[in-house]
Amino acid sequence: MRGNATPGMRLRRPGLRRGAALLPLAAVTLLSGCVEDGTSFLTPHGPVAALQRYHLWEVTLISMIVVLPVLVGVPLLAWRYRYGNAKARYTPEWDFSHTLEWVMWVVPALIVLALGALLWIDTHKLDPYRPIASAEPPLRVQVVGLDWKWLFIYPDYHIATVGQMAFPQDRPVSMQLTTDTVMQSFTIPALAGQIYAMPGMQTKLNFKADKLGKFEGMNTQFTGDGFDKQHFTAVSMSKGDFDNWVKSVQDKGVALNQAAYAKLSVSSTPAEVRAEFGTQAMPPKAVFFNNVAPGFYMGIMNRYMKGTTAKSVDQPGSVAYNAAHS
Secondary structure, three states: OOOOOOOOOOOOOHHHHHHHHHHHHHHHHHHHOOOOOOOOOOOOOOHHHHHHHHHHHHHHHHHHHHHHHHHHHHHHHHHHOOOOOOOOOOOOOOOOOHHHHHHHHHHHHHHHHHHHHHHHHHHHHOOOOOOOOOOOOOEEEEEEEEOOEEEEEEOOOOEEEEOEEEEEOOOOEEEEEEEOOOOEEEEOOOOOOEEEEOOOOOEEEEEOOOOOEEEEEEEOOOOOOOHHHOEEEEEEEOHHHHHHHHHHHHHHOEEOOHHHHHHHOOOOOHHHHHHHHOOOOOOOOOEEEEOOOOOHHHHHHHOOOOOOOOOHHHOOOOOOOOOOOO
16 A cells, blocks of 8 residues: 555646645544554555555545545535525426536546556555565564464574564565464564464565564454464664674573473463563563474474364364373
8 A cells, every 4th residue: 555646636726736635644644643653554664564555545545536526515515505595506307417427427437447457556566475676685584373472483593582573674574474273364564464374374474674663563363362462573673783683582592392382382472471481681572482493384384284184182272282292
């Protein structure tokens, strides 16, 4: 969704032109007043969210072609034909107008065509699987949805985190997503769109942050009692700070082996994970893991790809789940 007024639209009066251009701005401003900085695509911090906001402005401006005549015309008609106004033209036999018919049918049809074309173009531009062009290779992050937290695995560094996901500014991030429980919906509104993740399946999401900062990420798919706690902090850092962060996770984390994952995969909130695994050396709302074995993420994926239905005893999040059995 995008954020500038559509070029090429001309109005006769400068005042009207300025007023029309400000309408989508006013709408977006009202909406953005309801959110904090870094929590919405209305305050974008990356190219994907910026394109989403631009698209919203574009659609808003085009929609005003239909909405404005109604908002302006209804009060004008009510005033023009108010009781006692002798100047209003009285035409009781009038029932048809070729001009109005053309306007009422052609204009909406053109708007539908315009919106359809924009949707087709922007859908391809905003394809979550589409890599972001860059001179340097993307940072690989593998994401596993659990009840009620996200596990972020950095396979190139053999580390993982819960509650925090860090990445360098201006470097693309290429994510692979799955879950080890029910279907979930991943999003970082200020940086990227929303995409679903499901057990035994993999989806992808690409994004980049062009500013330093901290951004809220979440699960938008209701998954039970701890759903409202399934938030994390996405942190955009300088390259040097990211290198230091990776070293900090490697040094201060706890080993993510099968025994640790058995405890992690049971239903628990990020705060409960922190109480179980956290140390004073870790940030207050994050848990660091190290010594993540190669193929750890694919091991989770493959448990659901054996050609048979996964038993409840092997399904994290299930009341019958038995970590020792898995």
